[in-house]
Amino acid sequence: MIEIRWHARGGQGAVTASKILASAVIREGKYAQSNPDYGAERSGAPLRAYNRVSEKPITLHCMVLNPDIVVVVDPTLLKAVPFLEGTDENAILVINTDKTPQEVREKYGIKGRKIYTVDATKIAMEELKRPLMNVPMLGALVKVLNGLVDIKTVEEDIKKAFGKKISENALAANVRALYRAYEEVQSE
Amino acid sequence: MIKGWRELKIGGVITEPGSSEKYNTGEWRAWRPVFEADKCVNCMLCWVFCPDSSILVEEEKMVGVDYDHCKGCGICAHECPTNALEMKPEYLFREED
Amino acid sequence: MRPELIKEVTYVPYSGNMAAAEAMRQINPDVVAAYPITPQTELMQFFADFVANGLVDSEYIPVESEHSAMSACVGAAAAGSRAMTATAGPGLAYMWEVLGIASGMRLPIVMTVVNRALSAPINIHGDQSDMMGARDQGWIMLFSENAEEQYDNLIQAIRIAEDERTRLPVMVGMDGFVISHAIERVRLLPDRAVEEFVGELKPMYPLLDVDNPVTHGAVAMTDSYMEFKRQQREAMTNAYKVIKEVGEAFEEAFGRKYEHIETYKTEDADYILVITGSAAGTAKYVVDKLREEKSIKAGLIKIRTFRPFPYNDVMDAIEASNCKAIGIFDRAETFGGASGPLFEEVATTQYLRRKYYPMTGFIYGLGGRDTNVNHIEEAIDKLMRLAAGEEIPLVNYLNLKE
Numbered sequence: 008m009i010e011i012r013w014h015a016r017g018g019q020g021a022v023t024a025s026k027i028l029a030s031a032v033i034r035e036g037k038y039a040q041s042n043p044d045y046g047a048e049r050s051g052a053p054l055r056a057y058n059r060v061s062e063k064p065i066t067l068h069c070m071v072l073n074p075d076i077v078v079v080v081d082p083t084l085l086k087a088v089p090f091l092e093g094t095d096e097n098a099i100l101v102i103n104t105d106k107t108p109q110e111v112r113e114k115y116g117i118k119g120r121k122i123y124t125v126d127a128t129k130i131a132m133e134e135l136k137r138p139l140m141n142v143p144m145l146g147a148l149v150k151v152l153n154g155l156v157d158i159k160t161v162e163e164d165i166k167k168a169f170g171k172k173i174s175e176n177a178l179a180a181n182v183r184a185l186y187r188a189y190e191e192v193q194s195e
Numbered sequence: 196m197i198k199g200w201r202e203l204k205i206g207g208v209i210t211e212p213g214s215s216e217k218y219n220t221g222e223w224r225a226w227r228p229v230f231e232a233d234k235c236v237n238c239m240l241c242w243v244f245c246p247d248s249s250i251l252v253e254e255e256k257m258v259g260v261d262y263d264h265c266k267g268c269g270i271c272a273h274e275c276p277t278n279a280l281e282m283k284p285e286y287l288f289r290e291e292d
Numbered sequence: 293m294r295p296e297l298i299k300e301v302t303y304v305p306y307s308g309n310m311a312a313a314e315a316m317r318q319i320n321p322d323v324v325a326a327y328p329i330t331p332q333t334e335l336m337q338f339f340a341d342f343v344a345n346g347l348v349d350s351e352y353i354p355v356e357s358e359h360s361a362m363s364a365c366v367g368a369a370a371a372g373s374r375a376m377t378a379t380a381g382p383g384l385a386y387m388w389e390v391l392g393i394a395s396g397m398r399l400p401i402v403m404t405v406v407n408r409a410l411s412a413p414i415n416i417h418g419d420q421s422d423m424m425g426a427r428d429q430g431w432i433m434l435f436s437e438n439a440e441e442q443y444d445n446l447i448q449a450i451r452i453a454e455d456e457r458t459r460l461p462v463m464v465g466m467d468g469f470v471i472s473h474a475i476e477r478v479r480l481l482p483d484r485a486v487e488e489f490v491g492e493l494k495p496m497y498p499l500l501d502v503d504n505p506v507t508h509g510a511v512a513m514t515d516s517y518m519e520f521k522r523q524q525r526e527a528m529t530n531a532y533k534v535i536k537e538v539g540e541a542f543e544e545a546f547g548r549k550y551e552h553i554e555t556y557k558t559e560d561a562d563y564i565l566v567i568t569g570s571a572a573g574t575a576k577y578v579v580d581k582l583r584e585e586k587s588i589k590a591g592l593i594k595i596r597t598f599r600p601f602p603y604n605d606v607m608d609a610i611e612a613s614n615c616k617a618i619g620i621f622d623r624a625e626t627f628g629g630a631s632g633p634l635f636e637e638v639a640t641t642q643y644l645r646r647k648y649y650p651m652t653g654f655i656y657g658l659g660g661r662d663t664n665v666n667h668i669e670e671a672i673d674k675l676m677r678l679a680a681g682e683e684i685p686l687v688n689y690l691n692l693k694e
Contacts, residue, residue, distance in 0.1 A: 029476075033305040036303070041305075043474075066437075066574065067573060067577050068438070068470050068570035069571075069664035070664060200520070203520065205496075205527070206397040207397070207509070208497045208508055209507035
């Protein structure tokens with residue numbers, strides 16, 4: 008079982024991204040949970056969302072305390088929230104930033120852990136023309152998950168989730184953002 | 196006679212229509228409306244106001260009071276414009292035990 | 293004719309609310325009356341979509357309060373239709389008066405309760421105080437561990453409620469947010485199979501049968517009220533059998549077992565946990581973890597049926613184990629009582645067999661407070677100390693800030 012924690016701000020679509028990930032995994036015949044940490048929903052306020060992904064049924068119904076993977080959707084949260092909380096040195100960090108993993112490691116004094124970075128804000132601005140970093144971060148996460156879920160299934164689930172709500176152009180832009188981040192995510 | 200819990204219909208359902216007619220509420224009456232047909236103009240105000248549907252009407256004419264169900268509230272006598280209904284103490288009509 | 297959407301068994305990523313709404317679509321009740329309240333709002337919104345899109349034949353009544361929601365269901369059910377609703381926390385509290393009317397009039401209404409804390413302080417999160425507060429209102433009560441159980445339980449609840457031996461309303465609880473809003477894998481059954489399983493409602497004394505006029509909701513004075521209450525106890529006793537039979541029928545039709553309780557590794561367990569709802573899932577994980585890491589033999593009894601309380605099932609499981617101590621987990625308070633409401637039931641269970649085990653209660657998860665692996669391990673540690681003869685209080689709070 009892999010446990011994932013998302014850090015984002017209200018309105019950035021992290022909850023939706025975590026739901027799409029769970030949907031894709033489940034549609035591939037595996038098990039997953041997506042559990043937002045509901046509070047008073049406020050646009051811009053820091054929030055957390057969780058995923059559990061497994062080959063076997065998952066019975067846990069509590070918060071993720073020791074995530075294997077932490078996804079930071081908004082770079083300003085690196086200073087604002089304890090994003091390393093509960094992680095050990097084997098944890099994987101997937102961070103939205105214009106910096107390299109080495110630069111992030113030095114800037115925040117991170118020991119151990121595997122750091123991946125992707126400039127999801129830039130991808131979002133170029134493809135979606137708006138700072139919606141959830142889909143590109145999902146693309147980066149799918150790459151990091153290394154085959155656990157097929158990017159094509161995720162694409163289908165994005166179409167299912169957004170299909171009726173946004174224009175065809177916007178949908179195509181989201182799919183491009185997904186694949187770009189999938190390709191552009193870099194490790195040390 | 197009220198049945199035991201095994202015989203009663205569930206949920207207090209009553210399956211016999213109009214069974215409340217069997218309840219002789221006239222027993223509760225302390226005052227009795229006494230009808231004098233001579234004074235009556237058949238305006239039907241008593242029939243309209245009676246809360247217990249106890250004004251007896253035949254061929255559009257007021258003919259008397261259903262004493263099995265009349266509780267003696269006196270509304271009919273109060274509303275009657277010709278004093279054709281008068282409230283009298285029930286003991287005048289009922290024998291004591 | 294409403295369209296057939298699901299033609300074969302399908303595994304989907306659904307939240308508890310989506311699963312409950314899907315079950316309601318497949319059940320296709322005649323009347324649904326509801327008032328929105330977090331965390332149930334989404335459920336009724338999904339169902340309203342089904343209504344708007346012609347996917348159900350249901351008459352949907354968006355009423356102005358929960359008191360009215362249940363009242364409308366009472367009227368609909370008395371008229372001879374299949375009525376359903378859903379609510380949560382304070383909504384159930386507001387419905388309280390009419391809950392007793394539904395059960396007293398023996399109307400087979402089925403309701404999802406998305407378990408939520410009661411005010412004050414105001415709180416929208418998972419907590420079973422709502423259903424526990426209504427536990428003596430004459431409803432059959434089932435608790436679901438996860439979204440799929442909520443789906444399965446709702447489908448079974450229709451048959452349980454409508455059986456001539458019971459004719460009692462059923463409420464099915466799932467924990468707010470943790471289940472209602474979390475996505476999980478859920479197995480959906482084909483539309484036609486559900487339709488066939490729930491069958492046609494056979495109305496008893498319907499108001500709309502004009503050839504056989506009946507009175508519902510009549511007064512019962514001192515000379516007959518008690519007899520109707522005695523009938524309700526009988527119906528609850530029957531419900532024990534009916535729930536079991538419907539569970540067996542469900543297993544036969546769809547291959548998943550449903551009993552009054554679910555035991556998890558109790559056979560050789562030294563320490564027994566008794567839990568309702570979603571925390572039972574977390575406890576299963578802890579049971580496995582402690583067996584693997586520390587060779588501690590704990591086992592779990594998950595209570596699915598809370599009313600009628602399955603005293604014999606619970607005691608059979610305890611007696612068949614190696615029980616040295618029992619820990620009862622309550623996601624509700626009984627202020628002034630010995631411990632929580634579930635604690636009191638399990639205490640009674642032991643009295644009925646005149647067999648007594650060391651026992652203590654854990655109050656957890658109030659107002660959505662997280663109860664994770666560490667907290668359940670902490671509880672098991674207390675049980676081990678209790679079994680070793682240490683004094684442990686009857687009320688222990690998990691994850692409380694001291």
